Amino acid sequence: MRPSILYPLFAPVGTLKGLGPKLGRLAEKLAGPHVVDLLWHLPTGLIDRHFAPKVAEAPDGRICTLTVRIDQHLVPPSTRQPYRVLASDESGTIELAYFRGRADWLGKLLPIGAEMVVSGRVEWFNGRPQIVHPDHVSPAEAAGQVEMVEPVYPLTAGLTPKTLRKAVLSAVAAAPDLPEWLDPHWLQRRAWPSWRESVRLAHSPGDEAAVDAMAPARARLAFDELLANQLALALVREHQRRISGRAVAGHGELRAAVLASLPFAPTGAQLRAVAEIETDMASDRRMLRLLQGDVGSGKTLVALLAMLNAVEAGGQAALMAPTEILARQHHDTLAPLAAAAGVEVAVLTSRDKGKARAALLERLAEGRIGILVGTHALFQEDVAFRDLALAVIDEQHRFGVHQRLQLSAKGRAVDILVMTATPIPRTLTLTAYGDMDVSRLTEKPPGRQPVVTRTIALDRLGDVVSGVARKVAEGARAYWVCPLVEESEQVDIAAATDRYAHLREVFGARVGLVHGKMKAAEKDAVMAAFAEGALDVLVATTVIEVGVDVPAATVMVIEHAERFGLAQLHQLRGRVGRGTGASTCLLLFDQPLGETARSRLAIMRDTEDGFRIAEEDLKLRGAGEVLGTRQSGMPEFRLADLAHHSELLEVARDDARLVLERDPELKSPRGEALRTLLYLFERDQAVRYLRSG
């Protein structure tokens, strides 16, 4: 149970001053659902309003805070022109311009004759200074209320800086004094403020230095987050050690039947991974293994053999995928293969409802379904296995430790296999997965033709379209990916929709469109049409990144490739080259290309080796970014940035281990405080792993 001292922090973000339900939804989109999420939404910079020149000396383009007298209001003849207010000091006159300014409101705000403090960006126009929409105006006697250093936050459309700032300050005010969870000596050595003070300082930086990642308040918050992360991982590990697993060793007949039915033989890498998994499953320790393998390296077969091992031993297996499309696709791949061994594979997503769902659950509870594939829907309370022995999680960067634990709670000593297509360097794996064992599929199935990758400037779009048309005429199928810039999904969808319209003029009705805002059923229908060959070209936002399998597709066009990270480009390119046909990947870039983007595209041209690409990515971006981004499969730290805080990560790891050695139940005063820390960072599940939760 979350301690009551944290309740104010877990109130809905919409309850904060100045938000309400509508703005609350925007704040939720921006930061997260709770008050605490807004605390974690740290400023990325600041506006310094200290510069207070005379009007005549206010430089063009700079934020200035001016003390002026209001002289005259100039009401515009038409609403297309701005409402102007003239103000002056002894050095000269400045114009304050308001588009669609209302006379009554401005009359009250800026009364003629009043001494006012006005702050905003000064621009010189026709030899006269002006400020368009000053950020702040207040009577000179109330000037103290203007925040002279104003933090700048990442925003979202519809939420103004002022509204957000007010909500953040009200969140800061709601932050309680929490018991200190940091080691007193360490705290002293670093001269870090308390948690509450750190939160306050982080949101009220006095100068540029205070926005730096290593500023005491920010470093402390980052360390708190890392400590929560490492402590949670350590608790999971302890838990794994403590509860004994079960020995699962099948007779091998089902696996033999499936292997005999395949038109190919497993690769050496697949056989090695399977052997490692079988050894883990056979031991009475719980398995917690990560299967890393590039897109197309054949992880599915490895997972299937592991799952059949569980079934042979009398248990059941679950495979969880991050999306509906992927779950169904896994099901469609696995079902016919497992059928060769007489094993029933079913699929369960949130779309399954009513009688069919009830019947499925019954067969599951009776143990007639050997393998259940699904999405998050597998966590629903009424989903009960007869005897779940193995959970496979197709991570594709979407799940956290938390969900892995939830799934394992569905059975007794469930072995866990996590699959990821991101070839993450070993050191980085540790921070995300703790001490997970790792199997790597380093070799691709034979017979694959390399994907020919070319980079082309976007202004040669016409050539690209006719090139694709030629390939299509020869029977090829093509993906056409438009980038997703996360800040504005709307704009991206518009770009994809435009491209779709454009390509329809060339390809007619044999072009389809999928994007993230479509309903799952619509998306599936378009994907299915593409898979069946009813469509030749599929225009998509990056929704197709996630594991979609159409072996017949041999052309991948990526528009604005310069906007994608290496890992993402690699994932996208992996969508082609899956069949036996020769494949092409065209990376369209917009000029001018920055140096990093140029290197990225060059690496893509050079190699298809995911592990090498991961290493290069690390070199180009540094660990911080590789770990920090959504695509990386790493936990998303809100406060820690490993480019700056990696030293803190190591301390946090050691500290977590030491704490648990000395106080495994977190019973000491510091231990109690650390429990609060875990709840603060929503590691509730980890707390439950304490023997006396």
Ligand code: ADP
């Ligand atoms: P991943 O999940 O790692 O991206 P998949 O498991 O989907 O890769 O495998 C990609 C394709 O390769 C599938 O069509 C699969 O049937 C095929 N495949 C898997 N293993 C082999 C193998 N040993 N030899 C030939 N083809 C294979």
Ligand code: MG
């Ligand atoms: Mg797969």
